[in-house]
Amino acid sequence: MKPILLIDFGSTYTKVLAVDPDAGRVIGTADSYTTVTTDVSIGLADALTKLARQIGTREFSERYACSSAAGGLRMIASGLVPSLTSEAAKRAALGAGAKVVKTYAYELTYDDTEEIARLAPDILLLCGGTDGGNRACVEHNARMVAQMDYRCPVVIAGNRAARRACEQALAGREVIAAGNVMAEFGRLNVEPTQAVIRELFLKRIIRAKGLSQAAELISGILMPTPAAVLEALTLLKEDMGELMAVDLGGATTDIYSITAGLPTRPNTVLRGLPEPYAKRTVEGDIGMRYSAQGIVDAVGIEALTEAAGRDAETVRRWLNRIHAEPGVLPAKPEESDVDFALATLAIELGLSRHAGTIEQVYTPMGVAYQQTGKDLTEIRALLLTGGALAHSPRVEQMARRAMAAPGHMCSLMPRDARVFIDRRYILSAMGILSQNHPQLARSIMMKEFVYGDSQ
Numbered sequence: 001m002k003p004i005l006l007i008d009f010g011s012t013y014t015k016v017l018a019v020d021p022d023a024g025r026v027i028g029t030a031d032s033y034t035t036v037t038t039d040v041s042i043g044l045a046d047a048l049t050k051l052a053r054q055i056g057t058r059e060f061s062e063r064y065a066c067s068s069a070a071g072g073l074r075m076i077a078s079g080l081v082p083s084l085t086s087e088a089a090k091r092a093a094l095g096a097g098a099k100v101v102k103t104y105a106y107e108l109t110y111d112d113t114e115e116i117a118r119l120a121p122d123i124l125l126l127c128g129g130t131d132g133g134n135r136a137c138v139e140h141n142a143r144m145v146a147q148m149d150y151r152c153p154v155v156i157a158g159n160r161a162a163r164r165a166c167e168q169a170l171a172g173r174e175v176i177a178a179g180n181v182m183a184e185f186g187r188l189n190v191e192p193t194q195a196v197i198r199e200l201f202l203k204r205i206i207r208a209k210g211l212s213q214a215a216e217l218i219s220g221i222l223m224p225t226p227a228a229v230l231e232a233l234t235l236l237k238e239d240m241g242e243l244m245a246v247d248l249g250g251a252t253t254d255i256y257s258i259t260a261g262l263p264t265r266p267n268t269v270l271r272g273l274p275e276p277y278a279k280r281t282v283e284g285d286i287g288m289r290y291s292a293q294g295i296v297d298a299v300g301i302e303a304l305t306e307a308a309g310r311d312a313e314t315v316r317r318w319l320n321r322i323h324a325e326p327g328v329l330p331a332k333p334e335e336s337d338v339d340f341a342l343a344t345l346a347i348e349l350g351l352s353r354h355a356g357t358i359e360q361v362y363t364p365m366g367v368a369y370q371q372t373g374k375d376l377t378e379i380r381a382l383l384l385t386g387g388a389l390a391h392s393p394r395v396e397q398m399a400r401r402a403m404a405a406p407g408h409m410c411s412l413m414p415r416d417a418r419v420f421i422d423r424r425y426i427l428s429a430m431g432i433l434s435q436n437h438p439q440l441a442r443s444i445m446m447k448e449f450v451y452g453d454s455q
Contacts, residue, residue: 002061009067063218080128097201097224129159142166228431250289261374307341348402385422
């Protein structure tokens with residue numbers, strides 16, 4: 001059988017990977033800068049040329065792709081209850097190709113609509129009211145949006161009794177109705193809204209410069225890259241059990257968990273909304289290059305110098321260098337040590353923010369505990385991916401130090417997980433491959449991550 005080609009149009013790099021379905025293995029990988037400012041097909045052609053040098057000129061039986069090359073959709077959400085609106089919007093966005101830039105609660109004002117126009121979102125999410133509950137708020141907000149000169153797609157995901165009135169108020173605009181994100185109080189239902197956002201994301205991706213032409217060369221752009229990663233991890237869970245993953249990039253750190261995260265400690269009750277089984281969080285302020293300063297802001301320069309084992313002047317010199325040249329790689333031992341510290345602290349911050357927290361409370365029956373978020377202390381598999389991690393010789397040491405870090409006494413982050421490494425950065429590719437060849441993707445991931453020579 002001819003090989004299968006898998007493509008990831010990333011914001012920085014376009015990555016291509018060839019799979020031999022008969023042998024059940026990866027036969028070649030290559031990457032090139034994503035030429036999104038001109039024509040992304042140029043970067044794709046360059047990556048394919050590099051791939052051909054490895055495996056020769058080959059015909060592919062299938063070609064699939066995921067993408068984040070046009071950037072995530074900037075989404076604004078409006079709802080009724082502040083905390084619920086924010087949480088519903090975040091959960092609908094993550095993994096669907098969107099990022100929440102602002103949320104509003106209660107009825108929108110004219111000042112709010114002016115701010116929305118200034119923020120220029122790619123999508124507006126109107127929610128609010130359980131089915132059979134409040135409908136006035138979302139109907140009012142639809143009328144306010146209808147008066148705006150600024151236009152973008154509007155997703156209606158509130159009280160189903162208000163849907164028709166909202167659609168009528170927004171007549172002439174691009175309006176998509178989805179199921180109520182909270183039809184019953186305290187129970188989120190974001191999957192229908194996620195599906196709508198994903199479809200809007202893919203339409204935007206296709207409009208990216210040159211991607212409509214590149215799309216003709218492939219069997220289909222199946223999903224946003226974060227969704228592909230979630231698919232791969234969900235499949236991997238069948239063999240590895242409940243797991244987590246860290247994708248450390250230059251600008252952001254993405255954390256994934258595939259587990260219910262229910263309490264493991266006796267006398268513990270859950271507080272807040274139920275967590276999704278497959279969860280992704282994005283730490284937009286911490287990364288290895290563009291967001292390195294965010295790590296410093298979060299932990300302090302003293303913590304960074306201690307983790308690096310270098311003096312503050314050496315650390316600041318490297319921070320200034322990577323700020324001026326985000327693409328630079330360490331060439332000296334002291335530079336490698338600072339990069340090691342940045343990666344360790346980014347993993348630590350990402351894990352602690354993604355995990356839930358535990359709080360001791362006193363009741364008439366004695367001491368009890370309240371858990372908010374997921375309990376990840378029993379996670380036994382942690383997969384590390386991303387360019388900053390894939391090429392470092394000290395990845396496991398980074399993860400071990402991050403999990404053992406003091407100062408997170410209330411955090412339910414993992415403490416003793418086995419570390420696996422995605423050396424060839426294939427995770428997103430396996431997610432799109434799994435859509436049509438799940439067993440093949442599953443077999444390759446086990447070979448690469450578990451039985452490979454990366455441990």
